[in-house]
């Protein structure tokens with residue numbers, strides 16, 4: 001397949017390289033001049049997407065996606081699919097899809113989970129919104145870049161699934177960390193805390209698979225000085241997107257709002273930037289109620 005790939009950053013470069021390695025003809029463009037292995041470099045976005053059957057974007061946010069889409073859509077071949085894998089707000093995803101479909105293109109929003117390791121290893125999970133036909137066109141590419149692609153319904157639903165999942169993740173990680181800090185103060189060992197909670201009704205992915213306490217449970221970023229992993233600032237971004245969506249949809253999400261406020265202070269004022277999102281545990285450890 002002839003593929004245009006826009007945004008060759010931490011995630012985009014390995015994803016594009018995996019498509020090239022699988023035998024697809026991939027042409028890439030990144031405004032910062034980034035490149036990827038096996039990927040031809042174009043001088044501009046419109047040049048990269050010329051004649052492509054699928055155009056993939058992997059960009060920082062919704063505002064940039066809207067700008068890039070406005071530039072690319074008129075340059076795309078009729079019937080091609082515009083496939084955005086960035087994590088962006090639901091409204092931008094739906095606006096871009098509408099614009100692509102009005103121009104006779106297919107459109108998919110397909111944010112990922114799995115991080116940089118998943119991008120490099122081709123083991124991402126894709127949460128996909130858009131038509132059946134566009135999903136069928138992109139499916140072989142999802143199978144190369146990832147291990148699972150879930151079709152979640154019409155445009156925007158991929159982003160909706162991603163931000164709802166990550167809102168649960170942010171909230172449960174905070175709950176797990178504050179409970180560990182309380183257990184410390186009550187004289188409970190971390191091993192005992194893990195053994196009980198991981199097999200009781202307080203269990204979660206945060207506790208069982210990604211335990212924020214070093215030396216306890218399976219290997220996780222806490223065992224590596226809280227080096228990400230999944231960076232706190234990326235969690236902050238996703239919690240911001242879920243609150244933006246909740247406001248637009250008039251949904252009551254008090255726990256999501258509290259998680260956003262905590263990650264905001266953590267990243268902006270408490271040294272959390274560049275740390276894994278599970279470094280909430282040392283943050284709580286250092287504090288009392290005041």
Ligand code: NAD
Pocket residue numbers: 006007008009010011012029030031032033034045058059060061064068085086087088112113114115116230234237
């Ligand atoms: P990144 O900043 O490393 O990469 C984004 C790239 O887009 C950069 O190389 C930048 O130069 C390029 N870019 C910006 N504006 C452009 C333009 N107008 N034209 C062409 N290229 C442009 O970010 P990343 O970590 O690769 O993340 C990309 C997306 O994936 C984000 O939406 C992020 O939320 C999401 N995501 C990231 C992770 C992760 O662990 N890094 C995990 C899941 C989802």
